[in-house]
Amino acid sequence: MNFANLFHNEPNPRCYLAGETVIQAGEPHKEMLVLLDGEAEVLVGDRVVETEKPGSLFGEMALLGTREARATVRARTDISVAVVDERRFLFLVQQHPTFAIELMRLMADRLENMNRLIE
Amino acid sequence: MNFANLFHNEPNPRCYLAGETVIQAGEPHKEMLVLLDGEAEVLVGDRVVETEKPGSLFGEMALLGTREARATVRARTDISVAVVDERRFLFLVQQHPTFAIELMRLMADRLENMNRLIE
Numbered sequence: 001m002n003f004a005n006l007f008h009n010e011p012n013p014r015c016y017l018a019g020e021t022v023i024q025a026g027e028p029h030k031e032m033l034v035l036l037d038g039e040a041e042v043l044v045g046d047r048v049v050e051t052e053k054p055g056s057l058f059g060e061m062a063l064l065g066t067r068e069a070r071a072t073v074r075a076r077t078d079i080s081v082a083v084v085d086e087r088r089f090l091f092l093v094q095q096h097p098t099f100a101i102e103l104m105r106l107m108a109d110r111l112e113n114m115n116r117l118i119e
Numbered sequence: 120m121n122f123a124n125l126f127h128n129e130p131n132p133r134c135y136l137a138g139e140t141v142i143q144a145g146e147p148h149k150e151m152l153v154l155l156d157g158e159a160e161v162l163v164g165d166r167v168v169e170t171e172k173p174g175s176l177f178g179e180m181a182l183l184g185t186r187e188a189r190a191t192v193r194a195r196t197d198i199s200v201a202v203v204d205e206r207r208f209l210f211l212v213q214q215h216p217t218f219a220i221e222l223m224r225l226m227a228d229r230l231e232n233m234n235r236l237i238e
Binding site: 026060061064065070090093094097099102103104105107108109110111112114 | 179180183184189209212213215216219220222223224227228229230231233234
């Protein structure tokens, strides 16, 4: 599943201009964002650790637990994102079990990568 | 949610004697286990890294992605576990969205802990 497909008819995407900060590390955050168009960079401190393409998710950790952004996300090009708040997130999990499973797979992959980093 | 509650009427729990290996690191694995009774130890190499109580989950990473056990799990006391294969897992996610969400919260917590270890 490409998450961008699930949201391709998004009625109210939010747009950011190239260079704009989408999420600021350390600040309260409780939405999941799905990148629909363009590219975004994930920064830890001043270091770009990842460049994300359409279909990527941001902020799902904050939505699920921490309520605080762990990393900064910046628009690398002009981008549009679907905004998923907690209510919509719960609805998605209920209505689209494959969404829940794909998200868990994504998290499992991230944990796996973390494991490798630690080993 | 305590995962043990969701499985307290488990019709066919699997039992292990104290000292028995439940999951062997590096071996193929594709079930999620829910500890119902007793205590289990998680080992990385020969080192016990965690002692788990009823309600704990094991093997969910293998079910979701790697298909291979990352850590060894050993019964510390006599234990019983509920066995959740992929089919039942998909059913649970569909029928109990709160199960999916709690599992995601658990994974988010683990990722958060990993982040802290790496920082």
